[in-house]
Amino acid sequence: MDADIEAPPGQVTAIVGPNGSGKSTLLRAVAGLAPIDRGSIRIGDCVVDDADGTFIGAEDRSIGMVFQDYLLFPHMTVRDNVAFGLRARGVRTRAARARADESLHEFGLVELAARRPSQISGGQAQRIALARALITHPDALLLDEPFAALDAGTRAATRADLSRRLSDFTGATLLVTHEPLEALVLADRVVVLEEGRVAQAGTMAEVAARPASAYVAALMGVNLLRGSAHDGRVTLRGGGELIVASTIKGEVFATIRPSAVTAHRQRPEGSARNAWPARVRTVEEIGDRVRVSFDGQPDLLVDLTAASVASLALAPGARCWLTVKATEIDVYPAASSPESAEHVIRP
Amino acid sequence: MHGAPWAIVFVAVIALAFLLIPLAGLLAATPWARLFELLASDVTLQALRLSLITSVAATVIAAVLGVPLAWMLARVEFPGRAVVRALVLLPLVLPPVVGGTALLTALGRRGIIGAPLESLTGITLPFSTWGVIIAATFVAMPFFVLTVEGALRGMDRRFEDAAVTLGASRLMVLRRVTLPLIAPGLLAGALLAWARALGEFGATITFAGNFPGRTQTMPLAIYTLLETDRDAALALSVVLLAICVAVLLILRDQWLRPGAAGTRRP
CATH class of the missing domain: 2.40.50.100 (RNA polymerase II/Efflux pump adaptor protein, barrel-sandwich hybrid domain)
Incomplete structure (x- = not known):
């Protein structure tokens, strides 16, 4: 893995690339779930991982992550899932639940608050996972193939919804995807990873107009x-x-x-x-x-x-x-x- | 049955009979009419009470100590992990009387721990109710640790990743995510450990002796009563048998199988 990537705040940077190109590795490294051997990672003004020995664990990074299949905790209600990040930061149960309800209200999901993850649809799970990731107002939002677990019909609706949410988010968003359409709809910039290296980076229009590799050309059709x-x-x-x-x-x-x-x-x-x-x-x-x-x-x-x-x-x-x-x-x-x-x- | 050679079926039936006939014999000889009267005697009630207390206490201790051990075995790469796992397994195969002897030499009044313990606090463990609990914990803990280790390995660890990215400390992850997700495994481990503790005989009689009201648990009472009051021994035996059957039925239930919440789907 050898990639120099910058994701500006307030923007969505899509990371696209074939399987094994290092997309997931990159996301896990930024999240703090896997340390890096070389180089450094900075989130906001904070160096969170540096090969010279600095390593801030995932729990102390200002990040929110939405996993591929959302990973809502099955033994907790939707409300407690959303409140989890606040509880982890020492907020009392009652206050955390109240804030979770507010957030669910903003997402239009408040009627699901008392349900278990097994009782909701995939599209709802994705939005709850997003609410859970954003409740602590992180500097960086990491989205790992956020539509991969959804069927085609749900995808279009949740894509529009996610696009709206992301435009309100002031931090930097990294979106890992293999769907050019997702990158096109959601991202301001796109970074193409191939074999652990940046093959191309720029706006969607730039990359689509002048692909620099076979993969990108195929991606853009x-x-x-x-x-x-x-x-x-x-x-x-x-x-x-x-x-x-x-x-x-x-x-x-x-x-x-x-x-x-x-x-x-x-x-x-x-x-x-x-x-x-x-x-x-x-x-x-x-x-x-x-x-x-x-x-x-x-x-x-x-x-x-x-x-x-x-x-x-x-x-x-x-x-x-x-x-x-x-x-x-x-x-x-x-x-x-x-x-x-x-x-x-x-x- | 179709296609099974008759010789194999024949031997299999003998094997099954070998396992079931003694139990059938026990049930046939049990004085059912006097069952409650027999169980209500001082000796049996004391044994029942003591067994319940000590087996539950042993299960709690095995669980409290066993969760960290199982977590270490499942989650942490440390030198000698394979050796540690083998040592944890040892009480499963060790003759209980050897375990009792080992406990006696270590925790007895002249043992390497027992001697300083007595001189510092005046507490002596052998031939006390605590001795019963320790003997039961010694034999029961491996059941709990192995079951929980398996559950930890089988669960989808990405839930832990998700919790960490939400800012949870390792301890909070364990408490609020890992343990709830492996609850079925914890329960199965606790049930197995409890059943083993309840039936413990060899280590208990060696380390704690056979004093009614103090160290005489149900198995010890059965052993003693066989000499004096055979019907009471049979009644107690039936109680233990019933408990074991109940444990088996619970463990068989769907909600204790892998595939429940939190385990990775194939």
């Missing part, structure tokens, strides 16, 4: 190609060449949105300056579109309408021509990017 640029052309590593509207030179990434590509039965004439033959590998329905993955030079993911898939008879193995306008291809230097990003990305 764009095609990422690597090659070398010269005289308005990019010679791709995997074979093939693209005409681009850029005078950049040297090693570059080129991204093509799946919706920027069109498919034709015959070699097209016209303004699209990039055209190459390809063969359908897979066809998959995504909402109201159809995502087709093509083998060719280069390989590409393409989003088409169901009508055009039908009219072109695009079944696996079918052949056609793909075209992309030069202006639809975004080209940017591949300065210090992982080697893995050299081919079409298949989410």
Whole structure:
């Protein structure tokens, strides 16, 4: 693990990355559940962990954490769960319960106060876990895959609710997720972790526009190609060449949105300056579109309408021509990017 | 039964009969009509009372001392942990009479602890009710420690993580989260320990002797009464048997099985 990450107060920083990239390790280190061997962690003005020997335990850090499956204490009522952080700080039972009820009221959950965690829904459990984490007004809020335990229907509703709560929170929020949509809706900034390192960081728009690795491109649902640029052309590593509207030179990434590509039965004439033959590998329905993955030079993911898939008879193995306008291809230097990003990305 | 070779079924039935026939014999010989009258005699009432007091006291001591020991075994990596666990197991397999002899040599009036204890406080443990409690605790504690250690290992430790991130000290985590979550394990351990303490004979008679009203618990009373009042011995035996059956039934119940609250789902 080797990552330099800053999460400003009042903002939500999403940490995304594939399994094993170190997201959970990072969160546990910030929480104080696992010490670090190198570097240091600061929360607010307080250095909580430093390889030179400083280590403040989780119980003395100004943090709140929402775990993946919420971990509400099953033997306590919802009220006592929310009051737990106050009790741990020496607040008397009665006062702590009163504050917990206030907090539950703000969350619109006060009618659940006397219930046990086994008697509430997943979405309610998530909001109670958040209320429990926030009742001590921590400097940092750590959210570990807060939607992973919910079904798709509940997710949308709780996402909106969480988004509202987070905008009221004045501390720094770290949100670990593998869902780009969650990061998009909830986060101000995104940090992409790969193999324990920061692969990319920035606003969602920046990262989505110019992914710096195969993983990020897949996450954002764009095609990422690597090659070398010269005289308005990019010679791709995997074979093939693209005409681009850029005078950049040297090693570059080129991204093509799946919706920027069109498919034709015959070699097209016209303004699209990039055209190459390809063969359908897979066809998959995504909402109201159809995502087709093509083998060719280069390989590409393409989003088409169901009508055009039908009219072109695009079944696996079918052949056609793909075209992309030069202006639809975004080209940017591949300065210090992982080697893995050299081919079409298949989410 | 289908597919089981008849030879195996035959031997299995013999084994079952071997276990059940003595109990059936006991129940058949029990003077049921006079049961309460027999149990109401001074000697048996004293034995019942003493057994109840000493077994409960031993269970409480085993629990108070056993929780930290079980927690250490389950949670802390320390050198020699495997050896310590083996030593905790020892009273389970040690002949109780050897345990009683060991207690006598350590806590007796000339023992390494018993001698200074007597010269400093005037307290002598052997052949006293406290001696009974100590002997019972000695044999019962391993049941409690092992059961609770298993419960601690089986529980979902992330609840403890959650409590720590909420600011709870280690002791508060233990008191408000860990122990409530392993309550079924604590109860099972306490029941097993109590049943073992209730039935304790060898270590008790060796270390505490067999004095009615002071150290004569139910098992000792049964042993003594077999010589003089066989029916009273049978009545007491039936009481102990009934208690053991009750303990087994409680332990079998769903709420004492793993999978209750706080254990990690597979």
